[in-house]
Amino acid sequence: MPAGVSAWTPLANITLSGAASTVTFSSISGSYRDLVVVSFINTATGTGYLRLRFNSDTGLNYNWVVASGDGLGTTASSSATSQTGLTINHYALSGSSWRPQAITHILDYSATDKHKTILSRGDNAATGLDMVAGRWANTAAITSVQVFDQQGYSFAAGSTFALYGVSS
Amino acid sequence: MPFSLGFWAAAGAGGGAGAYEQISTTTLTGTQSSVTFSSIPGTYKHLQIRATLRADRSGAESEIFALRMNSDSAANYSAHVLLGNGSSVSSTAYTGEGYIRGEAFPAATDTTNAFGATVIDILDYANTTTNKQARLLSGRFGASQYAISLRSGSWRSTTAVSSLTLVTFFGSNFVAGSRFTLYGIRG
Numbered sequence: 001m002p003a004g005v006s007a008w009t010p011l012a013n014i015t016l017s018g019a020a021s022t023v024t025f026s027s028i029s030g031s032y033r034d035l036v037v038v039s040f041i042n043t044a045t046g047t048g049y050l051r052l053r054f055n056s057d058t059g060l061n062y063n064w065v066v067a068s069g070d071g072l073g074t075t076a077s078s079s080a081t082s083q084t085g086l087t088i089n090h091y092a093l094s095g096s097s098w099r100p101q102a103i104t105h106i107l108d109y110s111a112t113d114k115h116k117t118i119l120s121r122g123d124n125a126a127t128g129l130d131m132v133a134g135r136w137a138n139t140a141a142i143t144s145v146q147v148f149d150q151q152g153y154s155f156a157a158g159s160t161f162a163l164y165g166v167s168s
Numbered sequence: 169m170p171f172s173l174g175f176w177a178a179a180g181a182g183g184g185a186g187a188y189e190q191i192s193t194t195t196l197t198g199t200q201s202s203v204t205f206s207s208i209p210g211t212y213k214h215l216q217i218r219a220t221l222r223a224d225r226s227g228a229e230s231e232i233f234a235l236r237m238n239s240d241s242a243a244n245y246s247a248h249v250l251l252g253n254g255s256s257v258s259s260t261a262y263t264g265e266g267y268i269r270g271e272a273f274p275a276a277t278d279t280t281n282a283f284g285a286t287v288i289d290i291l292d293y294a295n296t297t298t299n300k301q302a303r304l305l306s307g308r309f310g311a312s313q314y315a316i317s318l319r320s321g322s323w324r325s326t327t328a329v330s331s332l333t334l335v336t337f338f339g340s341n342f343v344a345g346s347r348f349t350l351y352g353i354r355g
Contacts, residue, residue: 007189119305131307133308135308
């Protein structure tokens with residue numbers, strides 16, 4: 001990479017003008033090394049959890065481990081296997097004053113010799129924070145990323161989603 | 169950009185001359201016992217390593233990576249870790265070690281094609297008046313072992329960091345497909 005050229009490139013930026021149940025980044029170029037998804041939710045109509053899905057794969061191919069804390073003395077760690085999406089924020093998405101958010105790193109997303117490993121940190125200022133490591137059990141290069149609520153609730157207008165490519 | 173991510177993202181806006189630059193990258197095509205970024209220029213403010221890792225530790229589901237600065241293997245490192253393993257959350261301190269202890273990652277008997285990942289930030293690496301610190305976000309989801317951790321490591325030296333080396337705790341090798349990239353962030 002030429003000196004002076006940034007390795008961190010904004011690829012897409014979505015701000016909802018109305019409610020939406022799914023946000024999709026599609027036709028993702030394979031020319032980067034990692035992807036970073038930044039989700040900033042302007043509340044939702046329900047109390048689900050924030051999830052990602054890759055290449056429209058709805059199979060039981062998502063696995064994760066989470067460590068969380070609620071600020072009230074409770075910490076917890078759990079894991080999930082063979083899920084239909086990757087949960088990146090385990091705190092409820094609803095909230096009138098606080099905006100749930102997550103920053104999710106998808107490393108080596110375009111490699112075809114490995115499953116895809118995800119590192120994510122999320123929080124809801126009203127309820128707690130967590131960190132997640134996940135694995136999408138598929139060696140295909142990621143060409144699309146969907147962001148959605150686990151229980152199908154909609155993100156409200158004003159929610160923002162950004163996708164960045166990190167060059168190698 | 170919808171909101172501030174700090175200097176990481178501001179560096180990339182517009183794709184022009186940026187503050188977040190790749191310094192060096194390597195993707196292994198065979199096994200290698202360690203990976204070193206050497207001759208790191210002192211012209212950045214901070215460094216970041218992004219890596220995906222797998223090891224060939226025989227008969228084991230996991231290996232552990234560790235980080236050294238300037239090839240110092242003396243007992244000059246400490247670390248704190250907050251770890252979730254899928255069952256419980258733990259916090260541990262390590263002192264007087266010869267490396268900053270990293271996280272476990274997949275090895276020989278783990279699920280085929282499973283790799284661990286880490287993002288390591290080394291702030292103010294070229295400062296010659298302060299000891300050096302690193303922050304590591306790491307994780308893996310293996311066949312039966314899982315981990316997500318946030319670690320803070322320190323190297324008790326005021327020397328500017330000019331090299332970074334990743335090694336394995338149990339002496340096995342990183343395998344083909346493991347990828348290590350070093351970035352510099354300008355201040």
